[in-house]
Amino acid sequence: MLRTIGVRLGVFALGLVVASVVIFAITQALPGDIARVLLGDGASADQVAARRAQLGLDRPLPEQYLAWVGGMVRGDFGQSWLSGLPVRDLIGPRVGVTAWLAGLGLLLAAAIALPLGALAALKRRRWPGFLTSALAQVGMAVPAFWAGILLVVVFAIGLRWLPANGYVPLRSDPLEWASHLVLPVVSLGLVQAAVLIRYVRSAFLEVLGEDHFRTARSIGWTPWRALARHGLRNAAVSLVTVIGLQLASVLVGAIVIERVFVLPGLGSLLLTSVISNDLVVVRGIVMLLVLAVLLINALVDISYVFIDPRLRTGADR
Template sequence: MVLALLRRLAVLLVSALVASVLIFLIMSVLPGSPAQVALGTGATPDAVRALEQQMGLDRPLPTQYVEWIGGVLHGDFGLSYTSRQPIGPQLFDRLSVTLWLVLGGMVVALLLAVPFGVIAALRNGRPTGLVISALSQIGVAIPAFLAGMLLIALVAMRWNWLPPNGYVVPATDPVGFLRHMILPWLALGLVQGAVLTRYVRSSVLDQLGQDYLRTARAKGMTATAALRRHGLRNASIPVLTVLGVQLVTLMIGAVVIERVFVIPGVGSMLSDAVSNRDLITVQGIVLVLVVFALLVGFVVDVLYTVIDPRLRVQAR
C-alpha cells in the first residue's frame, strides 16, 4: 500500500516536471518580444535590448528555465513583464478566490446529483425518473455562462434578492461573501450537477442489475436498503472519475464565470495576462493549473484504493 502510494507520488512529481519544461518551451518559442510589448511600439532597439537583458531574456533557455523553476519551488514566480510586480503573491490571492468558487460549485453539484441520480435510477422508467432524466439533459445543454446570465437577470436584477456581481473577502464579511457567491455557485453547480446526475444514475442502474444486489433483495431487503448498504460504494467508483474530471474542468474554465460575475480569480488574471502578452504570468498560471489537475488525479487514485478493497489487496 505504501509502495503503491510512493509510486503514484513519483509519477506525480515527474509529470509536473515534464509539464513545467513543456510550458516553458511553448512560452519561449512564441513570436514577439515581451520587452517590446512592455515598452510599446515606439521603443528603440537599444531600449528593447536593455530591457531584455534586465529581464534575463538574453540568457540561454536552459539557464532561464532553471532560474524560473527554482524560483517557483520557493514560491517566487518572477516579476510581471507589464507591471514589474511580483507574480506569486497576486497569483496565490487569486487562486484562493477561484478555489472558493470551484469548491462551492462542486458542493452544489454533488448535493443535486447524488440524491437525484439515485432517485432516477430507483424510479427508472417511471414518471419521477423520466422527469429527472429530462431535466438533467436540459441542464447538460445549457452552458455555465448562460446559466449565470439567466440567474443574474432573474434573481439579481428582476427580483433583487442577491447582488449581481462582485466579490467580498470571507474573513472581512462572511455574510456578504455568501451573498455574492450564491449565484456563481449555482451557475456552476446546476450545470455540473446535471452532468453528474446522469453518471450517478447510470452507475446506480449498473449496480442494481448485479447478482449481489438481487441476492440481497431476495433475502427481504428493499431496493433502497440493499443499494444503501451494499451498492453505493461500488457505484461511487466510476462517479469518482467523472468528479475528478469535472473538478479540473471547473478550475480551468472558471475564467468565464469569473468574467460574468466580475470575480477576481485566476481565470480573470489569466485573461488579462494573455491580453497584455505578459508571458511569464501566463506561464506561472498555466503551471499552477496543470499541477492542480495532476493533484486531483493523484487524490482520485488514492480514493480508488480507499473505496475498493480489491485495489488494496492488489497493492499489497
C-alpha cells in the same frame, strides 16, 4: 499499499515535470515581444535588446526554463513583466476566491447529482427517470456563462434578492461573502451537476445488476435502502474517479464564471495577463491550476486502495 502510493506519487511528479515543459513551450511560442510592448513602437533596436536582457529573455531557452522551475520549487514564481510585482503576490489574494468558487461549485454539483443520478437509475423505465435524464441532457448543453447571466437577470435584476457581481472577503463580512457567492456557485454547480448525473446514473446501473443488490431486494429491502447500503460503496470508485476528473472542468468553468460575476479570482487575472502578454503571470497561474488538478487526481488514485479492499490486496502482491 505503500508501493501503490509511491507509484502514484511518482506519476504525479512526472506529470508536473511534463506539464511544466509544455506550459513553458506554449508560452514561448505565443506571438508578441513584451520588450517592444513595454517600450512602445518608438523604441530603437538597441533599447529593445537591452530590455530583453533585463528581463532575461536573451538567455537560452533551457536556461530560462530551469530558472523558472527552480524558482517555483523555492516558491518564487518570478516578477510580472508589466507591474514588476512578484507573481506570488499577484496570485496569492486571488487563490482563495477561485478555490471557494470551484470547491463549493463541485460540492453543490455532487449534492445534486448523487440523488438525481440514483433516481434516474432506479426509475429508468418510468417517467421520473426519463425526466431526470432529459433535464441532465439539457443542462449539459447549457454554457456556464449563459446560466450565470440568466440567474443574474432573474435573482439580481428582477427579484433583487442577491448582488449581481462583486466580491467581499470572508473575514470582512461572512454574510456579504456568502450572498456574493450564491449565484456564481449555483451557476457553476448546476452545469457540472448535469454532467455528473449521467455518470452517477451509469455507475448505479451497474450496481443494480449485481447479485448483492438482488439479494438485498429479495429479503425485503426497498430499492433506496439497498442502493444506499450496497450501491454507494460499490460505485464509490467510479464516482470518485468522475468527480476527480471533473475538477479540470470545474476550474475552467470557474474562470468563465469569474468574468460573468466580476470576481477577483485567478481566472480574471489569467485573462488580463494573456491580453497584456504578461507571460510570467500566465505561466504561474496555469502551473498552479495544473498542480491542483494533478494533486487531486493523485489523491483520487490513492483513495482507491482505501475504498476498495480488493485493490489494496492486489497492490500488496
